[in-house]
Amino acid sequence: MTLSKLPEIMIEPCVRAALLEDLGRAGDITSDAVIAPETPATVALVAREPGVIAGLDFARVAFRLIDPGITMRIQLEDGAAVTPGDIIAEITGPARGILTAERVALNFLGHLSGIATATAGIAASIRHTGAKITCTRKTTPGLRFAEKYAVRAGGGANHRFGLDDAILIKDNHIAIAGGIAAAMSRARAAIGHLVKIEVEVDTLAQLEEALSHGPDAILLDNMTPETLRQAVHLIAGRAISEASGRINAQTAPAIAESGVDLISAGWITHSARVLDIGMDFISGR
Amino acid sequence: MTLSKLPEIMIEPCVRAALLEDLGRAGDITSDAVIAPETPATVALVAREPGVIAGLDFARVAFRLIDPGITMRIQLEDGAAVTPGDIIAEITGPARGILTAERVALNFLGHLSGIATATAGIAASIRHTGAKITCTRKTTPGLRFAEKYAVRAGGGANHRFGLDDAILIKDNHIAIAGGIAAAMSRARAAIGHLVKIEVEVDTLAQLEEALSHGPDAILLDNMTPETLRQAVHLIAGRAISEASGRINAQTAPAIAESGVDLISAGWITHSARVLDIGMDFISGR
Amino acid sequence: MTLSKLPEIMIEPCVRAALLEDLGRAGDITSDAVIAPETPATVALVAREPGVIAGLDFARVAFRLIDPGITMRIQLEDGAAVTPGDIIAEITGPARGILTAERVALNFLGHLSGIATATAGIAASIRHTGAKITCTRKTTPGLRFAEKYAVRAGGGANHRFGLDDAILIKDNHIAIAGGIAAAMSRARAAIGHLVKIEVEVDTLAQLEEALSHGPDAILLDNMTPETLRQAVHLIAGRAISEASGRINAQTAPAIAESGVDLISAGWITHSARVLDIGMDFISGR
């Protein structure tokens, strides 16, 4: 399966806002002062560490919005793995505009590539199992659509995009609603036919109760690999199984080997390290 | 010095956009389905790991925008250190609204507290020196004002807020402008009287050239503590000195002991781990 | 199941934009010229024909945004049936503001009540069956969240809210993808675990092919009641069945009696007549 690009109509407002945030009220006073307007330059976006790329369209739009005379030749696509020194793209045009857009372009590219890299790390560690890595709603405010895309670029699957596209009944919902049965039956009555219901359970007892109400998916929270194995056995294919809690590249294999369909991790969107990508000067003046 | 709060007029649009991002077109279908509208609840925001808090006003605004009937009693202020189990705030009101706003509130609070915590970690490691930790423009698109605030909450100082509030002449500018002398003299001619000029240098030779043009600050990039010491000696109080490159809690003390005024780190804004803060159910129904 | 209200944070931007559209650059020049600022008035929103109410919060927000001194006492809730002469709400406050907000308030209330009424009409005609009436993406640009809410107020169920919350493989997708099998397998590989897949079929032969790929739902397009019956028999509970095409209060019963789970109609959102609701002057001056 190839990665589908985001339509530019979704990307542009976000990049535009970031550029205006950086330009403030006076613009790039350094480049404006120091570099003559007609000076050309060619630069390269270069990986400084191994990882997976995501966000090239955000970078491309940043350069174009600052100066339509800047062209960006992309050498690698989102989802590609890089090693240090790999040239990701070459950019040619007026030097001023390239330097003005540089930081915003790299902020998007580094952030999204960091998420793709984190996702790919987990994905690689569980490749021998049938499980997939998936994300959460623990995303950076304003960037969810982009971060979810980065998860896909890293080989992960997307969980809910918001409060509105699936029912996820969590411990607090169950507590306030007065139990799994009450919560599930109200949920089923309220929703459209294309909405799925997932229920969070902490114990095998809760799991059994939940299963009796026919959920589409079960979130098995903070269980050991051994308990997960029993949970998968109990579920017996009647629902999709998702394991969450303390997932990292070390713990993921054992968890995935329990037979769950999905393992989910908030940190791949909220705490992934930026991927170090630099902009190297090739030629100018 | 106490931390100054951000005016709510700066916070609200950002929180509003994040809530609408999460609500989508159908709103919180889980809470709406499962919890009766009048059900009350009281919950607590609780630290799950040690760190420094930042972003409480973002959380408060999130709850209020979802339901003005929700009140949030803040127990700790931004900038306070927490240990696991510390109650940060108590929230009372309609359970539905509390659960609807929960994730956005925590996304802001965790993200900004993570930055404050990372900053505070470096700040603590260099407390015995005269140096301060400062941030960069490597921030998450759309959140710079908030992330810079979190750096202050963590005891750090702020670097430039954008391309427009100070001149920072970097290696690429120098290369394209044809040298430090050309770049500095053009910069000085172009700017207003309240704008400072900082120049990036990689070597002591460059430093000597830069100093001869009277910059306000010097960015000493990727130098060893020993070279930094020589640089500080050369500068001799004629400019503010800032060290950058590979700063972390381990490397920071030796770098700060070189006598530089500032050490700057991009990762405290772009790669800080979220601080784990949870929302615990206290009572309801 | 009671109707859940939309959070005001979703309603307000929409109402605000409508008011500014009506106020233009000079405001309500008639009321400003003709009515003294301090003049009070009390008016009633009155049903002029039978129907089902939806959109009271939109009206309430319209009056409040024009003048916070206006209070609206709601007598009936969204989803309530009205007969001609029923008082829906009473509004008291400065007469100028009431007249300024009147048209926008009624435009929302009439439009959304019209959709609720159309939905309720179909819902009533199929109450003796197990089928539900559902809507489509054929909504007025900019008002989808509100129109979908009005469908719920009328007793209908919601179909997709956008292109992103479920897979709906239609005839053109199948044609371009090269058949149902190709389309279904690609869809399954691409999506998250909480996304459902629905496939449109025009014939029983297509239905059989579609069923062999395990869709969550089947859209049976433009079939006669008799063919629908055979389709339901073929599906045998393996997928949710939805009938579409030429649904109205006359045709709906026979279609619903075929045993389908859902009947969908675009016209309830795109072509419903406005419900006639007037604003009657009770007292003033």
Added chain:
Amino acid sequence: MTLSKLPEIMIEPCVRAALLEDLGRAGDITSDAVIAPETPATVALVAREPGVIAGLDFARVAFRLIDPGITMRIQLEDGAAVTPGDIIAEITGPARGILTAERVALNFLGHLSGIATATAGIAASIRHTGAKITCTRKTTPGLRFAEKYAVRAGGGANHRFGLDDAILIKDNHIAIAGGIAAAMSRARAAIGHLVKIEVEVDTLAQLEEALSHGPDAILLDNMTPETLRQAVHLIAGRAISEASGRINAQTAPAIAESGVDLISAGWITHSARVLDIGMDFISGR
């Protein structure tokens, strides 16, 4: 007189918002999953019922905003009459983008064409008289400029565009102001020299009083054709006469034959049925 096009700067924000409403946070997950990015297609927009077209620029902008590689060859202009089967436009380009933009394009085109068709129906029925059909402020929130344009496309005239471009003194204004004389004199004192004054009257007695204050236009509300005839006789060319109330293609001729200058109808904007326009697949892959 030919129909003037709306400047694209007025159309684009509206279409952009509608596309983003439909794309949500994940985009068109069906087309992205099922159709390869490079697959071309050619489709036609085809009338499925007789009517008058309006909104082609809205459709064109929708396709272009999703993919600038899509071209739309328009065969008929806004204002043209169509019969079932007429090809309105042909669209060629990447199949994915065409399917992604389809619904938004058709939602605008169907909605605006529905209004043009309703208007044209009334216009045709009164062609033998000197009267014109005109619209009201009973429009869909957010779409007034577009719906007023559709009325023009259908051969109608536009009434006020908002509260600010003319004075319209209605029954409630008169009641609160304390009579027609008070209302008219205050209005005249308040307004600029390019603003007209229209007064609503329900009886011939009110009409006589209104005329004595020299209004530019008179709104004759809910009068029978016979009373309207007397009203026109009384007005004797001193003001423009507008008849309102229960206007449809059946009642319009008799009303128009009374000699009034205008007949106005809210339903042509708020309750017109969508014109059924489909998108037919011509070739692809």
Added chain:
Amino acid sequence: MTLSKLPEIMIEPCVRAALLEDLGRAGDITSDAVIAPETPATVALVAREPGVIAGLDFARVAFRLIDPGITMRIQLEDGAAVTPGDIIAEITGPARGILTAERVALNFLGHLSGIATATAGIAASIRHTGAKITCTRKTTPGLRFAEKYAVRAGGGANHRFGLDDAILIKDNHIAIAGGIAAAMSRARAAIGHLVKIEVEVDTLAQLEEALSHGPDAILLDNMTPETLRQAVHLIAGRAISEASGRINAQTAPAIAESGVDLISAGWITHSARVLDIGMDFISGR
């Protein structure tokens, strides 16, 4: 006739944008640094020169948006004349917020009062005639609604608010359309019944031609008082007469004495000097 206030829904977005423009990304770093958060203050807005006030609501909203704890007691209303030293309003609340909002509040108040004052100056000079002073579309981008309001506060009348609320056929239109007759007849055919038509003429010959097509108003451009007198005589009450060109307090009386209904001046909105209003510290700490 009393001046009608603008609804706050029109004022707030404008003031909010101005505050955010001033706060930038770091807020009021001076007040935040120098003044403790709890310090109270009372200040007065004081006229430093004679003039007419306009824009108090803009100032009030500015203070409230920065801190709802600030209260502003207004002593004079928009439209009031002031002499140096007059206290316009007293403001009490947290000192920080008062100083943060000061400049934006004064920028609105000074700008709009300057326009009101310029307008009032002309109005006073022609009080002995039947003429009124009116404005143009030569307004500051983004502030037209506010500047037109300030003209009303100064006792002036409003001309067109935009390109869309009246027909104004100017010299270029006539030249391109091929003459007054062509332009007038096309205009009449195109417009709704509440739209007026004004025609610009430079000579008495053009005036005679224009009058023969029954315009609602005539713009007499750059004529001497003597020619204006002849023009008024020619018009003989058949149209409203407006004189434009080189209007100031010196030239206005002779122009107005020609008998024209209106004299219009662009400079009262685009080139009026700000009215000097200061903020005096009364008490604090």
Added chain:
Amino acid sequence: MTLSKLPEIMIEPCVRAALLEDLGRAGDITSDAVIAPETPATVALVAREPGVIAGLDFARVAFRLIDPGITMRIQLEDGAAVTPGDIIAEITGPARGILTAERVALNFLGHLSGIATATAGIAASIRHTGAKITCTRKTTPGLRFAEKYAVRAGGGANHRFGLDDAILIKDNHIAIAGGIAAAMSRARAAIGHLVKIEVEVDTLAQLEEALSHGPDAILLDNMTPETLRQAVHLIAGRAISEASGRINAQTAPAIAESGVDLISAGWITHSARVLDIGMDFISGR
């Protein structure tokens, strides 16, 4: 030093908003009615009085946003001096669009050129000294970035762009903080290393106190040339000196001859007369 252009991403939103403000809900009804859509025209922007041009990109963007088929050949650049009759630019394209965009284009061009002209007037009067003219935050709400640019085009320097890019301690700050010493020490502790501190003083005694705390700049408010001379002598190069208060082309030379580095004037942005620039019809039809 040449004037740096503003990036178009900063200009466009501002021009777009101004065009929509003028188009309202019906667009340019005059040009639409009177001029056939295909009619071409060529016009020239012509200076009607001597001055300095600023804002050509705003005009260019206005024409392009209305119709991309309009081309504008610029003959003079921003910052150029003009004499009456000078052709600034020639514009060719559809006549309708040219007339529709005319007023917005001229409103920007006249306003910004007026500011540039006022600035250049002061600059010329002090050319024999070492002083520069600078602006303030007394700008038109929403246009600060553009007005500051116009000051640069007129040969002036820019002061603060907002409350956030430098510390400016004014009389009220000093009064509330409890003196210069307290204010300065708090300011120094609070700010980043690239932020400068300026202090306002009214007397030489205050100046001496201020200097003892090492400010970067001193604002000498409302001093006579003689006192300014003494102030400059006292400062002795330890800080940048700025004189403010009652600056105009008459008073500026004597003030500048005192030896101050800068003289600042609010009126060059808030009260500059528009530069009279007209649009002359060259050919059409």
